[in-house]
Amino acid sequence: MPEMRKNLLTDNWVIMAPERAKRPHSHISLDVGHLHAEHHHECHFCYGNEHETPEEVLAYGRKTNIANSPGWELRVVSNRFPAVDMEKQFSENFIQPLEVSSYAEGRAEVIIETPHHSKNMAFYNLNEMERVLNAYKERYIAISQEKHIKYVIIFKNYGKKAGASISHPHSQIIGIPIIPPVVKQELSLAKKYYKDKKKCIYCDMINRQLMEKSRVVLENEEFICFMPYAARSPFETWILPKFHSDSFEFMDNLQIKKLAEILKAVLYKIHEATDNAPYNYFIHTSPVKTDTAEYYHWHVELVPRTTTHAGFELGTGIYINISTPEENAKLLKSIKLS
Ligand SMILES: [Zn+2]
Ligand SMILES: [Zn+2]
Ligand SMILES: [Zn+2]
Structure with a gap:
């Protein structure tokens, strides 16, 4: 049973999910010989093994209407080893004066991005990338409508060092009953800036980046991709809509297309610049x-x-970056798109 415990010294929650230790660590595609395999018979996310995953909640591209069968282009399933689930409600229990816990309520799903076992997202075509973003949006909307869900985070772990336990290309989406501290901090600083200047700090940051240019990696009509001034680590990169919007799920089809274009280009550039380094995005x-x-x-x-x-x-919570965003942005800009 997933449980959350609160650290009363920092006010941050920790999820205790020992069952996640039973997850398969099937880095099959990283084994020599399977590096480019399109299919792996033992992989739960590959064609023909649909019955090995929990029931699907969404599938794109299947010609038949038989759920959990092959023929799909993208599938979303519940996470078999969820850190949170919907069985019970979130409520703070004061077990002892210094021990606060709750049932870890939430919804955790896995987006299986492609049937291709070892396709690198950096080499997706535009349709594949758009399909992934459409699935993000569709499941974001569904999960955010569930009772008690206060925050929905979409993220991808690529590579074992970035926390991916299965190598088949996938992303995750998790709805939780609290607002995470990192987001709370962003909200509070943005709110303060708005109160002082009547402007959005992110819009101002975009304008500054466009004027200054040395950290901008690429842009199109709708999105900008740059390295933040105070990047925490080499090649930390942000993508923002150039139009002011607080919510990802309001993106229309054209904007999704434009985001797909940028994400594809930047992943390719980072792949080339870092020799296929593991990464996380959220x-x-x-x-x-x-x-x-x-x-x-x-x-x-x-x-x-x-x-x-x-x-x-x-x-300390203070990061040491062994490079600068200016030099990294310059390198990424010099990499030609294939
Ligand atoms: Zn697979
Ligand atoms: Zn952020
Ligand atoms: Zn803005």
């Missing part, structure tokens, strides 16, 4: 049913894992 958007329209601005943060954060970072 979408920060407004909490569910919260009015942040004036001051918040949704965005994607992409963090390649080229270095390991250690004692200093853990102990």
